[in-house]
Amino acid sequence: MKSYQYLIDYFENSPPIIQVVWVVCCVFLVSIVSLVLYLKFLRSKLRKDEKIVAKFQKEYESDLISYLYAGNEEEAISAEQQIIIDKLKICAADEFKRRIVVSTLLRLRNEISGEMAEAIQKLYFQSGLITYAFKKFKSNKWYVVAKGIRELTQLQVKEAHDKVMIFVNHPKKEIRKEVQLYLVTLFHFEGLKFLDLLETPLSEWDQIQLLEVLQRFDEQEIPDINPWLKSTNDSVVAFTLKLAKIYNQFEAKDTLLELLAHPQKKIRVEAIQVLCHLQVFEAKDVLKNKFGELSLEEQIAFFKLLENIFETGDEPFLLAHVNHENFEIKVSALKVLKILNFEKFKSLKENSAMPEYVKIVEFIEHN
Amino acid sequence: MSDAKKIVLAEDNSTLSLLLKFRLEKEGYKLLIAVDGKEAIELIEQHDPELILTDIMMPFISGLEVISHVRNKLAKQTPIIVFSAAGQEEMVLKAFNLGANDFMGKPFSPNELVIRVKRLLR
Numbered sequence: 001m002k003s004y005q006y007l008i009d010y011f012e013n014s015p016p017i018i019q020v021v022w023v024v025c026c027v028f029l030v031s032i033v034s035l036v037l038y039l040k041f042l043r044s045k046l047r048k049d050e051k052i053v054a055k056f057q058k059e060y061e062s063d064l065i066s067y068l069y070a071g072n073e074e075e076a077i078s079a080e081q082q083i084i085i086d087k088l089k090i091c092a093a094d095e096f097k098r099r100i101v102v103s104t105l106l107r108l109r110n111e112i113s114g115e116m117a118e119a120i121q122k123l124y125f126q127s128g129l130i131t132y133a134f135k136k137f138k139s140n141k142w143y144v145v146a147k148g149i150r151e152l153t154q155l156q157v158k159e160a161h162d163k164v165m166i167f168v169n170h171p172k173k174e175i176r177k178e179v180q181l182y183l184v185t186l187f188h189f190e191g192l193k194f195l196d197l198l199e200t201p202l203s204e205w206d207q208i209q210l211l212e213v214l215q216r217f218d219e220q221e222i223p224d225i226n227p228w229l230k231s232t233n234d235s236v237v238a239f240t241l242k243l244a245k246i247y248n249q250f251e252a253k254d255t256l257l258e259l260l261a262h263p264q265k266k267i268r269v270e271a272i273q274v275l276c277h278l279q280v281f282e283a284k285d286v287l288k289n290k291f292g293e294l295s296l297e298e299q300i301a302f303f304k305l306l307e308n309i310f311e312t313g314d315e316p317f318l319l320a321h322v323n324h325e326n327f328e329i330k331v332s333a334l335k336v337l338k339i340l341n342f343e344k345f346k347s348l349k350e351n352s353a354m355p356e357y358v359k360i361v362e363f364i365e366h367n
Numbered sequence: 368m369s370d371a372k373k374i375v376l377a378e379d380n381s382t383l384s385l386l387l388k389f390r391l392e393k394e395g396y397k398l399l400i401a402v403d404g405k406e407a408i409e410l411i412e413q414h415d416p417e418l419i420l421t422d423i424m425m426p427f428i429s430g431l432e433v434i435s436h437v438r439n440k441l442a443k444q445t446p447i448i449v450f451s452a453a454g455q456e457e458m459v460l461k462a463f464n465l466g467a468n469d470f471m472g473k474p475f476s477p478n479e480l481v482i483r484v485k486r487l488l489r
Contacts, residue, residue, distance in 0.1 A: 061382045065389050108382040114476035116386070216453065 053100060060104040063087065068119050077126070088127035098132060105129075106154050124155050134163060142172040149178040158186050169199050177206055184213045189222045192243075195236050196227065202235040207242060215246075222247050229255040234264050241270045245277050253280050260286055269297045276305035284309055288317060296326060303332035310336045315344070322348060323357075334364045371397040372488055373416040377407035377433060378450070379425050387420070390477045391484065404428025408436050411445075418488055419447045420480075423458045431461055438466035446487040450475070 011022060063084050070080035077085070091097040109120045124130055136148030145167065152160045160182075167179045180202075183191030192210075202210075228240040229252060237259070244252055259271035260283065275283035287294065287302045294302065303321075306314065314336065321333040338345045349361040374396050378384045381402070388398040399414055401407035405427045411419065419437065423430040430449055437443050446468045451459050459470050469483055 058381075061385050064382065065385050068386065069389055069393075104382055107380055108386060109474075111380055111383045111473050111475075112386070112477060113474040114478060116477060117474065 056097060056100045057104055060088075060091075060101050064104055064108065064120070064123070067123055068116055071119065085123070085126045088123070088129075092127055092129050092132060098129065101127070102129060102151060106151075109155055121155055121157070124157070130157060130160075133157075134160070137163060137167075142170075142175055145170075146172075146175050146178045149175070149182050153178070153182040153185050156186055161187070165194070165197075168194050168197050171200075173200070173203070173206075176200060177209070180206060180210060181213065184210050188217050188219065189214065192223065192228075195231065195240070198231075198233055198236055201233070202239050207235075207239045210239070211242060211246065220247060222249070225249050225252050226255045229259060234267060237262070237267055238270060241267070241274050245274045248278065250278050250280075253278065253282070256280065257283060257286060265295055265297065268295075269301045272298060272301035272305055276301070276308050279309050281309055284314075288314075291317075300326065300328045300332075303329050306336055307332055310340060312340060315340050319344070331360065331364065334361060338364055371395055372418070373397045373399060373414050374418045374420060374484070375399045375401060375407055375410045375414065375416040377401040377404060377419070377421040377425060377430065379403060379422060387477060387480065390481060394481055394485070396484070402426075404430065404433045407433050411437060412441070415443075416445060418484060419445055420450070420484075421447065422450045423455055423462065424452070431458065431465060434462055434465040434467050448480075448483060448487070 011019060014022070067081050067084045070078050070084070072078050088101055091101055105120055105124055109117055112120075130152075133148045133151050136144045136151075139145055139148075149164055149167070152164065164179055164182050167175050170176050170179070180194060183194050185191070222243060225240050225243055228236050229244070231237050231240070241256075241259075243249065244256065253275075256271055256275055256278070257280070260268055260275075262268050262271065272283065272287065283305060287298075287305070291299065291302065306318075310318075318333045318337045318340070321329055322337060324330045324333065334345065334348070337348075345361070345365070349358050349365070352358050352361070372395075374391060376384055376387055376391075376398055378387070378400070379402055384400045384402075388400060391398050396418075399410045399416065401410050403426045404421075407419070407421060407425075408428065410416070411433075419433070421430040421433050425433075428436075434447055434449070437445060437447065447462075447466065448469045448471060449459065449462045449467045450471055450473055451462075452473045459467075459472075462470060468487060471480060471483070
């Protein structure tokens with residue numbers, strides 16, 4: 001009590017700055033102690049939750065395996081399977097348990113194929129879990145809807161097609177992405193028909209993801225891409241141009257040629273690149289005739305196309321551009337000229353008085 | 368059961384391990400399950416199995432290290448089947464270079480796995 005009184009006296013007799021420092025120290029000390037206690041509580045709670053999840057997971061794993069091996073050829077659902085279905089139906093009503101059941105099904109569904117994978121999907125229907133996925137569609141929270149669609153994708157529930165299609169033009173891009181992945185993952189190239197309805201932009205990242213999914217499939221026969229190339233949605237056109245290039249859609253040649261007059265420069269440039277890849281000779285004459293009207297990017301793309309599909313008749317056009325002010329165009333013209341008429345190409349070097357230009361010609365000559 | 372051929376399964380997905388245990392034990396094999404590469408090596412050294420099934424990506428010690436340990440350190444010719452996920456083609460080639468006998472890409476059919484196991488243990 002005496003020392004306690006001494007501390008109070010010491011505090012009261014201290015200068016104000018020392019009093020402030022002591023108060024701050026005490027506040028910090030109290031905060032640190034409370035935070036440490038809170039973290040300890042949080043950690044023990046998380047550990048406890050982990051243990052509960054692990055316990056349920058083990059139980060559901062065992063139920064799932066029993067279900068998979070309890071089937072027989074005489075009955076559609078054996079008595080043992082029915083017991084498991086009934087149990088999972090009850091568990092599905094509880095959100096916490098439902099999450100564990102679904103994750104257990106997914107953990108196995110992603111690793112196996114064949115009859116057992118189909119049986120897991122059957123269990124997903126029989127236990128009523130699918131109705132909860134559909135319930136998520138009614139949520140006001142966008143991430144709940146997105147998670148619902150993802151769950152259906154992972155469990156490959158093709159039956160949800162019409163319900164998922166409702167979200168194809170949803171204002172939230174995360175939901176749209178899940179819809180697109182659902183369609184392409186489950187219906188492959190047929191799933192791309194959502195492009196007919198898409199009014200919102202398809203970002204570059206979305207396009208990459210869709211192409212990544214598509215390349216996993218063995219069948220590479222894609223539907224008619226012409227309507228998508230004519231889409232009023234520019235991102236759909238840009239994505240279809242990628243498809244045309246990757247899957248060599250020469251059949252869409254005429255529509256690709258029409259895109260050379262598209263109002264968007266980016267689309268026109270990409271169209272030239274695709275036509276170059278597909279080696280469409282008709283594109284060369286169209287572009288050559290309106291070369292002066294083209295933007296610089298289009299002109300560069302056109303010269304890249306010329307590098308791919310040149311003819312002897314292109315020589316005068318090339319000669320007219322060997323001194324083009326743009327470096328890329330100049331180099332492309334010289335490269336093609338070197339192949340078409342080497343003597344003429346060499347004479348350019350001899351007749352030029354500009355050392356920089358001679359250096360470029362020499363570089364192309366030796367490479 | 369004591370005459371049953373022993374198989375060590377190294378797989379970090381407990382649900383898949385349990386499924387394969389049921390399936391292969393039904394065929395008369397004895398399954399020893401490891402949840403990571405470290406445990407797999409311990410089981411292999413302890414039980415000298417007739418076959419090893421291993422996933423490539425595992426915590427602590429990868430499937431590749433397990434193969435290397437069996438072939439180089441233990442100098443055993445025990446048949447090894449590796450499981451790989453999509454996009455792990457390079458890992459599969461490494462596994463073959465290290466001495467794996469067969470591979471199965473995930474997702475795989477457990478029935479097909481049984482056929483491959485039987486073929487290797489014939």
